[in-house]
Amino acid sequence: MKNVQGRHFSITDPKDVSTVIYEVVETDKKELEDKNTPKFTVERLIRSSEIRGENFKRTYYVDNPKIDGNSLVFLSFGKERVVVNTGMLINDEIKITKKPMPIKFDAIKTEESPIYREFSYTPNLKRPITIIDTETVEEVKPILYLDQQTNEVKGKCKMKPYKSYFAFEIRENI
Numbered sequence: 001m002k003n004v005q006g007r008h009f010s011i012t013d014p015k016d017v018s019t020v021i022y023e024v025v026e027t028d029k030k031e032l033e034d035k036n037t038p039k040f041t042v043e044r045l046i047r048s049s050e051i052r053g054e055n056f057k058r059t060y061y062v063d064n065p066k067i068d069g070n071s072l073v074f075l076s077f078g079k080e081r082v083v084v085n086t087g088m089l090i091n092d093e094i095k096i097t098k099k100p101m102p103i104k105f106d107a108i109k110t111e112e113s114p115i116y117r118e119f120s121y122t123p124n125l126k127r128p129i130t131i132i133d134t135e136t137v138e139e140v141k142p143i144l145y146l147d148q149q150t151n152e153v154k155g156k157c158k159m160k161p162y163k164s165y166f167a168f169e170i171r172e173n174i
Contacts, residue, residue, distance in 0.1 A: 005063070005064065005065075006061055006062055006063045006064065006065065007061075007062045007065045007089060007091075007092060008059055008061045008062070009059070009060055009089065009092070009094055010057055010058060010059045010060070011057075011058055011060075012052065012055050012056065012057050012058075013055060013056045013058060013076070014054070014055055014056075015054050015055060015056065016078055016079060017076050017077065017078045018076070018077050018137045019058060019074060019075065019076040019077070020044060020045075020047070020075050020077070020132070020137055021044070021047070021072055021073065021074050021075070022042040022043060022044050022045065022072065022073045022075070022130065023043045023045060023062065023070050023071065024040055024041075024042055024071040024072070024073060025040065025041050025042070025043060025126065026039065026040055027039055027040065027041060027126075037120075038120075038128035038169075039171075040128060040170035040171070041126035041127060041128050041170075042073065042127075042128070042130050042168075042169075042170060043126070044130070044139065045060040045061060045062060045072075046060070046061045047059060047060045047061070062089055065089065065091075068090075069089060069090040070088065070089040071086070071087075071088060072086065072087050072088065072089055072094075073085075073086055073168070073170070074086070074087060075132070075166070075168070077132075077134055077137050077166070082105075082107070082134070082166050084105065084168075105166065105167065105168035105169075106166075106167045106168075107164065107165070107166055108131075108159060108164070108165040108166070108167060109163075109164050109165075110159050110160060110161045110162060110163050110164075110165070111161060111162070112161055112162075113161055114158050114159060114160055114161055115158075115159045116156055116157065116158055116159075117129075117131060117156070117157045117159070117167065118154060118155070118156045118157075119142075119154065119155055120152050120153070120154050120155075127142070127155060128169050128170065129167060129168070129169045130167065130168055130169075131157050131159070131165050131166070131167045132165065132166045132167070133163065133164075133165060134163075134164040134165060134166050135163070135164070140157045140158070140165065141157075142155030142156055142157045143155065143156050143157075143158070
């Protein structure tokens with residue numbers, strides 16, 4: 001059996017709230033030589049859930065904790081709203097940051113026809129933008145393709161009509 005290096009922590013959500021957490025990863029300096037490569041990408045943390053009375057206890061797992069801490073984005077989806085917080089996992093402790101992280105986010109409400117959002121990936125196939133279905137709290141999985149003109153891997157997300165989505169991206173400056 002392999003040794004697993006990692007950390008985990010838990011939060012409690014009321015029954016009508018579902019929290020998802022992303023780790024913010026700074027792109028390696030070698031990859032940043034390409035000006036189209038985003039400085040930050042996001043990775044969703046794996047979670048498990050258990051019912052505790054009227055609430056849900058959710059446990060989140062960080063596979064490779066960093067000595068100087070892991071930057072996190074907390075997205076709590078409730079009825080008709082999303083609460084955004086940022087924090088750090090340092091050792092076994094979560095610290096909510098006082099200074100906001102430069103997050104660009106958008107609520108997308110589709111009308112009659114599907115909408116397509118397109119974005120570039122980093123060379124190691126990580127993406128800077130995440131789109132989440134607000135009802136299921138699941139990511140909209142992009143279809144990957146190679147852009148023949150730029151020779152870059154890109155993703156295209158299809159959003160269904162009459163649905164709400166939440167999209168966010170971490171930027172160096174807003």
